[in-house]
Amino acid sequence: MKEKRSSFSGSIGFVLAAAGSAVGVGNIWRFPYLCAKDGGGLFLxxxxxxxxxxxxxxxxTDVAIGRKTKKNALKAFEELNPKWKFLGRLTFLVxxxxxxxxxVIGGWITKYLFVYLVSDGIEAAVDGxxxxxITSDIAPIVFMLIFLALTAWIVFRGVEKGIEKFSKIIMPGLILLIVIIAIFCLTLTNTAPDGTVRTGMQGLAVYLKPxxxxxTVKRFLEILLDAMSQLFFSLSVSMGIMITYGSYVKNDIDLNKATNQIEIFDTGVAILAGMMIIPAVFVFLGNDGMASGPSLIFISLPKVFDAMGVFGRPAAIAFFLMMGFAALTSCVSVMETLVANGMELYHKPRKKMCGVVGIYSFITAVLICLGYNKLYFELKLPNGSVGQLLDVMDYISNSFLMPFISLLTSILIGWVIGPDWIIGExxxxxxxxxxxxxYRFMIRYVVPVVMLVLFLVSTGFADLIA
Known part of the structure; x- marks a missing residue:
């Protein structure tokens, strides 16, 4: 028996749920270190x-496709044009x-929150x-399972009683925590070993000054690729999530207003995340602290919290609680996309599909955890970086598939279906x-060209051509 299609109760529910998907680890984890790596204000x-x-x-495009078809990515593209149903499969793969x-990343955050809740967290600041x-056998799996179980429970409760209700509670609290921590970090002051006084406002200048x-042209393309990859990860576009959430939007909702609000939420949180993390790291660790890359929040920030003295533990608890909220809302949207597509494809109830997706998520996440010990390997990726199992999954989804999907989607909407189809919705x-x-000009002429260039750069073809 096919379940009745769920929906958000109104515009606020949709905006907060979509913003919850957009506002995640991508904003708070990836954005600050990419900004520090790619020229501060230039990247911004x-x-x-x-x-x-x-x-x-x-x-x-994603939201309009979802609402117009009332289907998830797997079926939505097929309805647009049967010859393009392969694009739905590609989108579902992300x-x-x-x-x-x-x-797995959610489990890391859960671990650090637990450490600061039960102790002073001094051990978290120790080198190594x-x-x-992450290289231990059991602990990463245990904390990953806790995080995954909470994600599955929210998705199991459904769209209105689970995702929407959770987002309405969590999102205001998340934004309040980010604002408080950002303001606090701007007031920080510390004297370096060489006697130099560093302040949060100086760190803000490092963050904002281009x-x-x-x-060079090549370096600018690398920054552009990083920024676009961040955009995909942050806004949850070109991965089927916003098509799924769009399919839950009622017809009387003002889509233009709603998407503008999602953009504001997402970008505002990303900018605040940079104001929160980069000044704090600069004050206590200087410019060297910015070089820790993706591990910025797990290596550099614990040292910052340790240097804060009595304020360190409360600040750490607030920070990792906020990180946990952000990671959870995003992980919920990813799992909901898999569950919703499965329900539509196999005509199974939400309960069964949650079980299937939950088992898949657990098994694959265990493999990712083992990628840091028993299954460890190093692989040079086409974009020039070297990574292991998690990095490979991240590269394929964010740097390879998303630009390719955006390229194909822009061709489909811009030249096959026509931009007026989206505009009309x-x-x-x-x-x-x-x-x-x-919109009409971008989807037809700009997006295809830029996405093609980014795809060539991310896959290494640009270097071969050069």
Whole structure:
């Protein structure tokens, strides 16, 4: 028996749930270290331009496709054009890959929150603590399972009683925590061993001031790729999530207004995350602290909390609680996409599909955990970086599939279906789509070209051509 299709109760429920998906580890974990790596304010400037152009186009496209078809990615593209049903399968593959490692990262965050809740957390600041934890046999799996079980429980409760209700409670608290911590970090002051006084406001300048030193065309393309990869990960576009959430949106909702609100939520949190993390790391660790890359929050920040003295533990608890909220809302959206597609494809009830997806997520996440010990290997990726199992999954989903899916989607909407199909859905209730002209131009001429370039850069073909 086919279940009645779920829906969000209204605009606020949709916006908070979609923002919850968008506001995740991508904003708070990836954004600050990419910003520090790619020239501070230069990366920020590139990212903002991308959000206002590509982000707006891709987000509007996904949500409109979902609401118009009332189907998930697997079936939505087939309804648009039967010859393009393969694009639905490609899109579905992205959350399949992301789900393998997102709960692992969620488990890391859960572990650090637990450490600071039950102790002063001094051990978390010791060199080698993070490496020792992720390379151990059992602990990463246990904390991953706790995080995954909570994710599955929320998805099991459904759209309105689970995802929407959870988002309405968590999102306001998440944003409040981010604002409080960001303001606190800007007030920090510390005297370095050489006698230099470093302040949070100086760290803010490091964050916001564009660094054009050594900028070349190739380097700019690398920054552009990082920013676009961050955009995909952050806004949850080109992975079927926003198509799924869009399919739950009622027809009387103003899509243009809703997508604008999601953009504001997502970008605002990303900017605040940078204001929260980069000044704090600068104050206590200087510029060297920025070089820890993806491990910024697990290696550098515990040292910052340790240096804060009596304020360290409360700040750490608030930070990792906020990180936990962000990771959970995003992981819920990834799992919901898999469950919803499974329900639609196999006509099975939510309860059974939650069980199937939960088992898949657990088994693959265990393999990712083992990728740091028993299954450890190093592989040079086409983009020049070297990684192991988690990095491979992240590269395939974010740097390879997402630009490729966006390229194909822009061709389908821009040249096969026509931009007016999307514009008509946005204006369904008579609301004026003020950026319709920009949307039409971007989806037909700009997005395909830029996505092709980014795809060639991310796969290493650009270097071969050069």
């Amino acid at each position: 400037l590139v990212y903002l331009v991308l959000v206002l152009t590509f982000g707006f186009v891709l987000l509007t 959350p399949v890959l992301i789900m393998t490692y997102y709960s 603590y993070f490496t020792s934890f 660094d054009f030193h050594g900028l 946005v204006e369904r209730n008579g609301e004026k789509f003020k950026r319709a002209g920009m």
